[in-house]
Amino acid sequence: MKIERPRGTRDFLPDEMERRREIERKMRKIAESFGYREVMTPTFEHLELFTRKSGEGIVEEMYVFKDKSGRDLALRPELTAPVMRMFVNECSVMPRPLRFYYFANCFRYERPQKGRYREFWQFGVELIGSKSYLADAEVIILADKILKEVGVKFSLEIGHVGIMRHLLKPVGEEKASKIMRLIDKEDREGLERYLEEIRVEGDLREKIFSLVELKGDESVIDEAKEIVDYDFSYLERLSSLLRDVGVDFILNLGIARGLDYYTGVVFECYAEGLGAQKQVCGGGSYELSSLFGGPVTPSTGFAIGFDRVCEVCRIEEKKRDVVAVISFKGLESHAFRVASKLRDAGITAVVDVMERNLKKQMSFANEIGAKYAVIIAPEEVKEGKVAIKNLETQEQVVIAEGEMLKLLKFGE
RNA sequence: GCCCGGAUGGGGUAGUGGUUAUCCUCUGGGACUGUGGAUCCCAGGAGCCGGGUUCGAAUCCCGGUCCGGGCCCCA
Secondary structure, eight states, X not given: OOOOOOTTOOOOXXXXXXXXXXXXXXXXXXXXXXXXXXXXXXXXXXXXXXXHHHOGGGGGGSOEEEOTTOOEEEEOSOSHHHHHHHHHHHOTTSOSSEEEEEEEEEEOXXXXXXXXXXXXXXXXXXXXXXXXXXXXXXHHHHHHXXXXXXXXOEEEEEEEHHHHHHHTGGGOHHHHHHHHHHXXXXXXXXXXXXXXXXXXXXXXXXXXXXXXXXEESTHHHHHHHHHOOOXXXXXXXXXXXXXXXXXXXXXXXXXXXXXXXXXXXXXXEEESSOTTOOEEEEEEEEOOGGGGTSOOOOEEEEEEEHHHHHHHOOOOOOOOOEEEEEEOTTOHHHHHHHHHHHHHTTOEEEEOOSOOOHHHHXXXXXXXXXXXXXXXXXXXXXXXXXXXXXXXXOOEEEEEGGGHHHHOOOOO
16 A cells, blocks of 8 residues: 655655755845845754744644653744744844844644645744844845745735734733734624623724724825824834835735734735735744743744745746766766766766666657767777767767867856 | 545546456657667556445445645634
């Protein structure tokens, strides 16, 4: 009986891997051009790292296990918490701000769907240590640039959870959090019911519903000012800066987060063509450091759903040029030696390992899309020469082995 | 966790409660031991798993698994 892949996991064949690596390479390059440096954290962590951040409820959606000493561990469901743990543990004296990026697989125990897998990849950044709107601006510009550069069609929505939190101050923190969660879920009926339950009525109730509906260009800030007495200059300066540098976005004051550690600006990117799982990027400013035993450290970051990007973006894989080294029976060692020379020169060279006849070797070279065949034949070997055939033009020349590199030209 | 639809060689498929499961493609070999894409020949390889109904099940029924779509969730 065959053994199948576990549910929600995927195999990636060479064509697809080349494409994924190409997309990954572009993302890395852009992040690095902004001064972000790669970090890596463990594939599994103490369960508590994630429950402290997101609550006990998420245990249901994680791969949780005990190790042989009975420790509760979990495969990472995301990377912000691990990166912040690392920051608290080992980065306390590094100059601020810190610019980190990561590209790694994550695991969630959820029902697989289009664009949702149990093992999936996230590309993300964390900009740690600045409370300025400039930090949010940089991170948004970076996310925007990456998605544009890989050819994703998306819309960017920016909100600010501080505004709603300010409005909700009178109801107390706990109730405010619950309200934020209901807003995040877009559960308007549930919100209605809850507000009734805790007897939030009249003016405040109206204001909550009005604020949630505010979505559009910067004019929504003026409308919001009518609703809540809050310092909007942060959002105004951010909006203005983003416009100045050519980032397209809309403001959506209805964006909330179900979790309490988001502190200010939050943003999301939605792509077309992904069905229900259309969010390709989510981010915002947060404060997790103190939750993990470090000093209060304002941070901002985002995570891109790499697999979703791969599904909708335009990037094609880069095919490697290949040279097939073909030899007659008895000349295999020559073939291996010639192949080795080509490889040393940076060329991908494949030799026959099937002990096939010449015709089959040629046929195979053709099938794998080799551009050249270097043919090792008895007559030429005697004179220290090889035959080089261009498989596209069918031209063939005999040349001294030492000269062969000159004839192998690849388009670029 | 819930709802809907699927599952036949590696890929794509046909078919019917009853001999040896169809075709295409593919893979390996040969025709063809100094040269690729063509052709021909030979070989290889399949009814998701478990249970039930039946003289007989790949086919009908039930359960599970996996895939696709949707809900929930989405840190």
